[in-house]
Each structure stands twice: as structure tokens, then as C-alpha cells.
Amino acid sequence: MLNLMATTLSPGATLAKRTCVFDRLTASSPNIKSATLTRISTADLRLLFELYDKIFFDHRFTQVYQGRLKFSLSQRMTKSAGKTFFPRHPDKISPGEMTIEIRMGTDFFFKYDEIDCDKTVCGITTTSALEAFLLVFEHELCHVIEFIHFNNSNCSGKRFKTIAKNIFGHTASYHELPTHRQIARVKYGLKIGDPVTFTYEGKKVKGILYNINKRATVMVGDKNGNYTDKRGNRYTKYYVPLEFLV
Numbered sequence: 061m062l063n064l065m066a067t068t069l070s071p072g073a074t075l076a077k078r079t080c081v082f083d084r085l086t087a088s089s090p091n092i093k094s095a096t097l098t099r100i101s102t103a104d105l106r107l108l109f110e111l112y113d114k115i116f117f118d119h120r121f122t123q124v125y126q127g128r129l130k131f132s133l134s135q136r137m138t139k140s141a142g143k144t145f146f147p148r149h150p151d152k153i154s155p156g157e158m159t160i161e162i163r164m165g166t167d168f169f170f171k172y173d174e175i176d177c178d179k180t181v182c183g184i185t186t187t188s189a190l191e192a193f194l195l196v197f198e199h200e201l202c203h204v205i206e207f208i209h210f211n212n213s214n215c216s217g218k219r220f221k222t223i224a225k226n227i228f229g230h231t232a233s234y235h236e237l238p239t240h241r242q243i244a245r246v247k248y249g250l251k252i253g254d255p256v257t258f259t260y261e262g263k264k265v266k267g268i269l270y271n272i273n274k275r276a277t278v279m280v281g282d283k284n285g286n287y288t289d290k291r292g293n294r295y296t297k298y299y300v301p302l303e304f305l306v
């Protein structure tokens with residue numbers, strides 16, 4: 061069997077190949093035209109995979125793996141920036157029936173430029189949303205490679221780390237992209253527990269900032285509210301975009 065892990069690249073060679081993927085993607089994708097990400101489709105993920113297979117693996121990927129690769133996007137991933145799903149019992153499936161799915165979150169990349177801070181991905185300092193996206197995609201490809209060869213994959217394991225280091229120069233298995241909480245703190249000076257005010261149906265409403273995700277969760281005192289705290293105070297919950305809070 062051809063081996064996808066037989067690739068060991070120098071840092072310079074990896075960077076040159078990644079730059080080539082970057083350039084070809086922005087040249088071919090109808091959605092991605094620069095280093096900033098504002099739109100992406102699953103067809104872009106398929107294209108990205110084909111570019112990696114060609115530029116990093118000389119088309120060996122499609123020769124080694126007979127199963128199906130599925131690509132999906134999620135707007136809801138708030139911790140991981142990418143995820144790979146494998147069959148639970150690969151030994152009971154014939155190679156041709158295997159399906160592995162790479163799911164990429166979009167949120168971290170669409171909000172990449174919101175604040176200035178260190179944006180390290182897989183141990184590499186990134187300077188653009190697309191560069192960060194490629195590194196996360198590479199991490200997921202390493203999961204696929206490890207799974208194809210060993211029927212399991214774990215990015216905290218030594219074997220995974222060796223694959224990721226040899227092919228892509230990754231030195232860590234996590235990202236440090238800004239979260240909504242960091243953006244709220246740096247850009248809006250807001251943190252959980254802060255008193256906040258916003259306008260709802262033309263009226264000023266006061267509440268407490270209870271959680272921060274894509275939108276802020278604000279608890280507003282209301283004697284008919286559905287939520288009760290330990291002291292028996294009742295609240296109604298509102299979801300408010302961060303920029304509408306003062």
C-alpha cells in the first residue's frame with residue numbers, strides 16, 4: 061500500500077507548497093478571492109482537498125484511499141475550528157464503503173480580523189484568515205491520513221504529532237484564534253456579569269450580561285419571566301448582538 065505518511069518536508073518546502081495551495085485556491089474559487097474569508101462553500105473544501113492531494117501528495121491520497129470523503133461547513137462550532145468524523149467500526153466496513161467527513165467551522169475565520177492579537181494555529185503564527193483556515197484543514201487531513209493507515213486517530217498522540225510535523229510543520233494540535241468572549245472584552249470592553257443596556261422595541265432595557273457567543277445572552281429582570289435565580293428573582297432572556305449593547 062502506498063504510504064501517505066512517507067512525506068517529510070523541510071519548513072521551506074512546506075511553506076512553498078502551502079503558498080501554492082493558497083494562490084491556486086484564490087485563483088479558482090468563486091468565493092475566496094483574497095486572504096480574508098467572508099464566504100465559503102463545500103465545493104471550496106473539495107477544491108482545497110484536491111489542491112492538497114496534488115501539491116503535497118502527488119495524487120497519492122486518492123490512490124491510497126478508496127472510500128468517500130465528505131466535506132461540510134458549520135456556523136455553530138465555537139471551540140474547535142475543524143472536526144473529522146470517522147466510522148465507529150472501520151474493521152466491519154469494506155474499504156470502498158468507508159466515509160470520512162471533514163467539517164470546517166466558519167465562525168473563527170469570518171471574525172478573524174475583529175481584534176489584533178496573537179492568532180496561532182497548530183503552533184504556527186498566522187497573519188490571515190485564509191492561512192489559519194489552511195492550517196486547520198491540514199490538521200483535519202492529518203486525522204484522515206492517520207485513520208486511513210491505522211483505523212483510529214488522536215491528535216494528542218505522538219504518532220499524530222509526528223505526521224503533522226513531518227508533512228505540515230505543525231508543532232501543536234490546537235488553535236488560539238479569538239473567541240467571541242475575547243472579542244467582546246477587547247473590542248467592546250464587555251465581560252460576563254457586566255450590567256448592560258440595549259434598546260428593544262424602542263425602549264431602553266437594562267440587564268446583566270449572562271453569556272457571550274455569536275450574540276450576547278442578557279438576563280433582564282421581569283416578574284413574569286421564565287428564568288429564576290437562587291434568590292427567586294425572575295428574568296427574561298434576550299439574545300442581543302454585541303454591538304447593540306452599551
Ligand SMILES: [Zn+2]
Pocket residue numbers: 199203214215233
Ligand atoms: Zn484534532
